[in-house]
Amino acid sequence: MSPSSPPDLVEQAKELAAHRAVDNHVTPAVRVLGVGSGSTIVYAVHRLAAIRERLHPDLVCVPTSFQSRQLLVELGFRVGDLDEFPRVDLTIDGADEVDAQLNAIKGGGAAQLREKVVAAASDTFILIADHRKDSTQLGQQWTQGVPVEVVPFAYATVQRQIAAITPGSGPGLFTAPTPQPTLRMAQRKAGPVVTDNGNFVLDVDFGRISAPQVLFERLIQLPGVVEVGLFCGMAARAYFGQADGSVRER
Numbered sequence: 001m002s003p004s005s006p007p008d009l010v011e012q013a014k015e016l017a018a019h020r021a022v023d024n025h026v027t028p029a030v031r032v033l034g035v036g037s038g039s040t041i042v043y044a045v046h047r048l049a050a051i052r053e054r055l056h057p058d059l060v061c062v063p064t065s066f067q068s069r070q071l072l073v074e075l076g077f078r079v080g081d082l083d084e085f086p087r088v089d090l091t092i093d094g095a096d097e098v099d100a101q102l103n104a105i106k107g108g109g110a111a112q113l114r115e116k117v118v119a120a121a122s123d124t125f126i127l128i129a130d131h132r133k134d135s136t137q138l139g140q141q142w143t144q145g146v147p148v149e150v151v152p153f154a155y156a157t158v159q160r161q162i163a164a165i166t167p168g169s170g171p172g173l174f175t176a177p178t179p180q181p182t183l184r185m186a187q188r189k190a191g192p193v194v195t196d197n198g199n200f201v202l203d204v205d206f207g208r209i210s211a212p213q214v215l216f217e218r219l220i221q222l223p224g225v226v227e228v229g230l231f232c233g234m235a236a237r238a239y240f241g242q243a244d245g246s247v248r249e250r
């Protein structure tokens, strides 16, 4: 499948993956549903609205961002939070890239912290994406870097410490000789992106990542790092919409 499909085929692929995941997993037994963020999840929420009568009568949706909360409210879903519903039956979310073991890079829309918290609270975590996100190794398709959420006070020192991480000897953790952390800047606003939690995001180009869990552990221990957009060993299944109208499952 070509990674450079026309935009309408990419949108169709996102929609296919979203519909398949909703139809396969959102049974009437799902009472508390985590709803991820991004452009692909929009199709999932619209699918939920279309099959509303088949869903749990008291369905509560736990959004992972301001964006998904707004969409759910707009479409008339009951929205809840983790204070009230600390255990989530199922979460469906988008991804920027998913590897052969279902490890994922997430946070292209800077929602990685709440997404990680909701995913970790969920019995089942499902990813949906178009075919461009389907990889064998992280960093292969998604070259914009791993999102690292940092408290604003710490961003410069975290940037310096990340740049000093070495891939190690032998096969190495990643292929970039030196990781390149870039402060994500806002569009149509002067200055950096500020997350829903009031933090900044560093996008770090590691090249190809061969040991995502080990890299995650290296990054999360840096003081000032709040969350890392590496979701390792969390997803039970991923759905990739294809440009030919099919859906690949892993």
Ligand SMILES: O=C[C@H](O)[C@H](O)[C@H](O)COP(=O)(O)O
Residues within 6 Å of the ligand: 036, 037, 038, 039, 040, 041, 093, 094, 095, 096, 105, 106, 107, 108, 109, 110, 111, 112, 115
């Ligand atoms: O921060 C954003 C999220 O992690 C998204 O789920 C991810 O970026 C995928 O977004 P999209 O569905 O727009 O490709």
